[in-house]
Amino acid sequence: MPNFPIKKTPIRLAMLGMTEGNGHPYSWSMIINGRYDSDALAKCPYPAIRNYMAKQPADTLGIDGAEVTHVWTDDPADAQQVAKVAMIDNIAAKAEDVIGHVDAVLVATDKGEEHVARCRAFIDAGIPVFVDKPLCNNRHDLAVFSDWADQGKPFISSSAMRFAKEFAPYHRATHELGRLRYVNFTMAKSWETYGIHALEAVYPIVGPGFISVQNTGDADRNIVHLHHRDGVDINLVNIYDLAGGAGMMTLAGTHGGAQLKMADSYGAFKAQLMSFVDYLRTGTPPVPWSETKELMQLVIAGIQSRDQGGELIFLKDLEHA
Helix, strand or coil: CCCCCCCCCCCEEECCCCCCCCCHHHHHHHHCCCCCCCCHHCCCCCCCHHHHHHCCCCCCCCCCCCEEEECCCCCHHHHHHHHHHCCEECCCCHHHHHEEEEEEEEEECCCHHHHHHHHHHHHCCCCEEEECCCCCCHHHHHHHHHHHCCCCCCCCEEEEEHCCCCCHHHHCCCCCCCCEEEEEEEEEHHHHHHHHHHHHHHHHHHHCCEEEEEEEEEEEEEEEEEEEEEEEEEEEEEEECCCCHCCCEEEECCCEEEECCCCCHHHHHHHHHHHHHHHHCCCCCCHHHHHHHHHHHHHHHHHHHHHCCCCEEEHHHHHHH
């Protein structure tokens, strides 16, 4: 049984927080609400969001039975803008003010080191939380989330890459390639914030069972080698300004190979948000905690290896995090 009341429609959601360079409060609110103000969207400071939202047919917008009814951002001016764009009725003065007025919250920030603090009030109140990627980026905070998971607290976290339609056909289904031997994935931005995109694109393909992580790069060019128990070697490359290579994957096996690229950001985001709404309706998380925990261990190991000059980090040494 779920550890929170099953939500019937309409599900009231709060969109909380905004960090520099992350426009998810805009896009996620529009995707869920199924509406936006065109004039306000034209002033949205994220060109990519303006472009892909404007291209979507009206009948693809919206998640039935769910609505973002409240918004709060670190800078009050951002909340005003998001509310205008996504036509949100209520702007909260403080994040905690939404407690008692919504059924669940989305913590729409990508600084993993802040997420324990941003989530705590809602976890304590028993309100289900969706946490933007990465859930966390250090061992202490992973221990906190692990404790909350053990207590049955209702929270989930994911990257939209898990839901990309371009990669989904290969999720635990690479038989046509023979025995999978090598995976390469390229991504832009930093390992701390976007490494989880690379990891979560690959993880549903190879499954759990990572052995080691080695990052021989630096803060702006993370070159990460992972070894998997099934004999798969994986290279994940996060180069800060590699926008042209973001979301590109190579799969190579003993009999064949495939080269893939994520192109439909909107579709991935919508599927990701729908997985949260489904969780609220069923109480069944889209991803088991064991997988989320292993993914966070991989994020943490990549940082640790880089900071230690490319040292090989074994996941078994992080198991008690």
